[in-house]
Amino acid sequence: MDHRPDEPVTFDDIAADLRALRARRGETSFAEISRRISVHRRSQGVPDVAATPPRSTVYNAFRDGRARMDAELIREIALALGESEARADEWHDRCTSARRALPIRATTAEERTVTGHHASDNHETEGSAESTLGALAETSEHAPAPHDPARTRPLGHWGAGALLLACVAMNIAGNAVVAELSLGLFLDMIGTAVAAVALGPWYGVAVAVATHGIAIGTNSAAVLPFTLVNIAGALVWGYGIRRFAMGQTFTRYFVLSLIAGTVCTLVAVPIILSLFASGTGHAVDGLALTLQNLGLPLTVAVFAGNLMTSLPDKLITGFVALSLLLFVHARWRRDGAEFPLLDQLSRLGRPARTSTDHQEQARLDAEHAPDHDARKPASAASDHTRRCTQ
16 A cells, blocks of 8 residues: 555555555465455354355455445455554545545546547547456456356255254264164264354254254153264364364365364263263274273273274264265355365366456456446547537
């Protein structure tokens, strides 16, 4: 931001400075900027549903030719790119100043149009369009995919409710499969992980409570204490993705699943030792008994046996949930700022966009730029005036 205090500031100036700031910060991705804004907003008490700005909104703030800019969003982007609070306030003030100066600049442009400098104005307009087109083409590979209404409609309350019911059904089905086949796994947390990641950690908690509530009604109250284990998994997956950026890469997500398995074991072992000394009836009891016969103390044997079962179980759970989340992401196109891995995986099956595709998309964006359209009536009026005087 090297403009003098008395120098007029335009939205294009701000966009150019934002691009320069982003370049200095290592070309931070728009998804990552959106995620950082989301984290900041949540720390200010903004609800989850309103905390994450779409990547397209963030991307548009870096574009030339804007007819308006959200000063508060510009401030948040500056903070996300590492600016101090004071510097972010300066970005906010510059944006406000540019917005106030808009009517003055519009009047000046109209006066310049009717002075008769038709050829030079046309040249300036074409140069501006080409400049904007070039800038868009250069950044188009980082831009979000073109808007597709069939893929971008919101999940909505009914959709979220249906997803929660489906998640409860997944947990119950996993329990049934394990009981029927006597598997050395649990598989009772797939739906919990899906809800916690797709909707938020406390939605995952709701699925965990509902799952065990139904299990109590169909089996026995013995499963009630293990609700805490399922809740722990919901919180680990939900906050791991949304607060600790564990959805950035495949490796981080793998580690998150291992953390979930470890935390679940830490919660489950005290419950087993205090309430189920004679066993839980699960196949893991046999593994713990084998380890105890090898000379391990009871506590160590139960912990080791449970951990040896929980880690592979949570890895399977995590990656089955990831597959289901890809379906949710593609069907309802929820913003992937907290879970960039979903975006990366969803792009694997798409054909790569060619340079021609990029240029065509940039051309469409330039044609629909508000400032570009706004200049047409003035130019047309000027042409008519000159023809009449000639």
